[in-house]
Amino acid sequence: MEIALQQTLNALSLGGIYALLALGLAIVFSIVRLINFAHGEIMTMGGYGVFLSLALGLPALPAMVVGVGISVMAAVAMEKVAFRAMRGASVVTLLITSFAVSELLKVLFQNGISARPKPISLPPVLSSTLDFGGVTLPVIAVVSIVVTLTALLGLTLLLRRTVLGVAMRAAAEDFDMLRLLGLKANVVVATAFAISGLLAGIAAVLWTGQRGSVDPLMGFFPVLKAFIATVLGGLGSLGGAVLGGFVVGAIEVFSQAFLPPALAPYRDAIVLSCVIALLLLRPDGLLPPAKSIRS
């Protein structure tokens, strides 16, 4: 029972990070049709932001805020420098561009900082455990879940209640029409990137909190999982990205916890097989985006 509860918590905390990353990918894709392969590097930059702030002597909490801020700035800068000139290009062209950005940044991290992991020491309270009615729960997992849910709630409110949020939903349906109403394309796109950076930054802080280090490939692997999550949820669907993130996280954690050790090396294969099986049942994803009706 205790193990089941702990693993559920782990599944939710890992799934939450995937969900944040997948949501950032989905928001950008839904508006500019860009599958941003460099999203992982936005996350990695957040990790280095935390590392450098700590190295400069900042306390943990401000260092985390700086890390998130760096991710936001990295995302907005990436749009301005690399993607704005390519707006309206084909999905493939945009994808290749993001590959280039991703590779370039990885090389910069490797040569400019270090190819080796840099340790991040966060307050011991994060790595301690919580005694919850006789059940021991890791604090970082609880914190991750709370932070993820808060971020998701905040984003939902933004998308429902603010003009900019409504504009982003509208942009996902019909970007040109939004411009015909006088809303500025650059503002809407920059906001989408800023939000994706914010979510990636939060994911970076939670990830470094769980792993205790940052390296040039830190963002690469979780974002790979987040890609799977967005496809599983239905490419371009925000709710689907969140659901997909949690499903991928759950399959990963539970297969690690409950598979016989002999099968452990095949964990990723098993996760992906489950995803393929789900996609065979629902080819458009679990929660496909609503198709806009154009006559």
Next chain:
Amino acid sequence: MLTVSDLTVDYGPVRAVRGVSLDVGEGEVVALLGANGAGKTTTLMAIAGLRKVAAGSVTFAGRALLGLPPEEIVRTGIGVAPEGRRIFAGLTVDENLRLAGSIVAPEVEIARREALLDRFPILRERYRQRAGLLSGGEQQMLAVARALLPGPRLLMLDEPSLGLAPQMVDLVFDLIAELKAEGVTILLVEQNVARSLEVADRAVVLANGQVALAGPAADLRNDDQVRAAYFAA
């Protein structure tokens, strides 16, 4: 108020609009007519900044529009209700209108929205519903209300009656007549030539991307060429 001169627009490898000139004076309703593929919508979208223009010029209220992005063109005072209505189906009626009103001051927006909801009571009734659930005619009302909300000096309507039930078509043309009576300047693209010539002051007929005929609507109604092409018994 709006002057289009020698407008030329390429649509892929095809020259869709070839040297079209037209002008719309303050308070006038000008109908842009022609068969399917004659270049009407392309002309309108080029004025709105959504199509790249190969040559020519567009001036509105003394300002050159070519080269401006659509959002800036709209902000000079042009409202667009495009072909196919293009309401945001996943957003509520309220949200569709709020977006349109977001480019004017909040007090102005509230007052104008109230006035538009009085004009289109059905939109008030369906205020919190998703716009995709509205009927075609209701969606057209929403598209027009959305275009009118910021208080444009020129309204461009593209095929507002297309695909609507006959009673709804009547309603749309009544609306255009009402707006005209209120002094709204309108550039109307339509396939329904007979009804358009009833409501318009002047008309421009396009064929193969060029102006085939232009003149007062009353003259065109009796023109043999127009009668032969559009009122064939």
